[in-house]
Amino acid sequence: MNILIIEDESRIAKRILRMTREFFLNTLNQITHLESLQNGIEHIKNNEIDLVLLDLNLNGDNGFDLLKNTVSESFHTIIISAYKEQALMAFEYGVLDFVPKPFNKERLNLAFNRVLNKESLTAKNIKFLAIKKRGEVQLINIExxxxxxxxxxxxxxxxxxxxxxxxxxxxxxxxxxxxxxxxxxxxxxxxxxxxxxxxxxxxxxxxxxxxxxxxxxxxxxxxxxxxxxxxxx
CATH class of the missing domain: 2.40.50.1020 (LytTr DNA-binding domain)
Incomplete structure (x- = not known):
């Protein structure tokens, strides 16, 4: 798997990197950590990705700006954020899971198991499916x-x-x-x-x-x- 972590807090990023490597030990091809939203967007444009682990507050930039533009991509996205009140909106845009900070290994592994389809989602609140049309992202109402x-x-x-x-x-x-x-x-x-x-x-x-x-x-x-x-x- 090719995994991208976008997290601007060094201490938390190191924990996520360690736990991710431990979980995907036998299937991990490449793991990349970036601290800024713009670098994350550029990396996604130029690399094959299977999973994105995304913080929502990146040095003042809003992670939803990335999410809205990449939710139509083939990879799954897991949000790792302290902003629990934004979980519903994140699910509406089609993320696989929302892991609230502070988190432990068991909670992150639960999210990772969902990537492998071993654990079903307890709540599927997706309201939109994003498609690319003429180079732009368009949201289709699930209804x-x-x-x-x-x-x-x-x-x-x-x-x-x-x-x-x-x-x-x-x-x-x-x-x-x-x-x-x-x-x-x-x-x-x-x-x-x-x-x-x-x-x-x-x-x-x-x-x-x-x-x-x-x-x-x-x-x-x-x-x-x-x-x-x-x-x-």
């Missing part, structure tokens, strides 16, 4: 997304008005962030369960979800029972 289709390392967001947008995060990473109303019906589809009108069974035991817009999406055989239980319980 307008009806389903998400996997497209290799990327995903395609499909909106209620028929518009589609590419997103840099994989389907697996978005599944970690999205609220429970989105359910995995197929290896390539995450769907808002409230827009599924019915389940259709075609010859050969092929299952399809009929959406409220009459569109049909495939249902994986291993996911059929789970989806049926969610819809009718």
């Amino acid at each position: 307008n997304v009806i389903y998400i289709k996997g497209a290799g390392m990327y995903t395609e967001l499909v909106l209620s008005n028929g518009n589609t947008y590419l997103h840099d995060k994989s389907l697996e990473k978005l599944e970690q962030l999205l609220p429970e109303e989105f359910t995995r019906i197929h290896k390539s589809y995450l769907v808002k369960i409230t827009i599924i009108k019915s389940i259709k069974i075609n010859s050969g035991s092929k299952y399809f979800a009929e959406l409220s817009n009459e569109e049909l999406l495939p249902i994986g055989r291993t996911r059929y029972k789970d989806l049926k239980a969610k819809m009718f319980n």
Whole structure:
């Protein structure tokens, strides 16, 4: 993994570096520590990143300025900050976790386990998905997304008005962030369960979800029972 730490307090940065190295011992490729927001933004532009650990107050600069411009990227972001009142806003912008200062090893490891998808999020408050359009970041309200289709390392967001947008995060990473109303019906589809009108069974035991817009999406055989239980319980 390639990990970037953006933290301006030297003492705290050293603790984060030590704990991060200990946790990702066998999977760590490169770990970089930077103290300023601008240097962090430049590093993200020019390097491949898997995880960003971000403080929100960096010598007076606001970490949200970075977050708003990078939340559409393929990597996960974990906020480490004393500003607990900003946790909700951070989750709304799609961070994986918010670790309040002061923190201990167990709390940071919990966040790291979520990176590896070993621990689920207790609260998924994401309200926006960020996409890049003509070089600019645009926030899409999660309420307008009806389903998400996997497209290799990327995903395609499909909106209620028929518009589609590419997103840099994989389907697996978005599944970690999205609220429970989105359910995995197929290896390539995450769907808002409230827009599924019915389940259709075609010859050969092929299952399809009929959406409220009459569109049909495939249902994986291993996911059929789970989806049926969610819809009718």
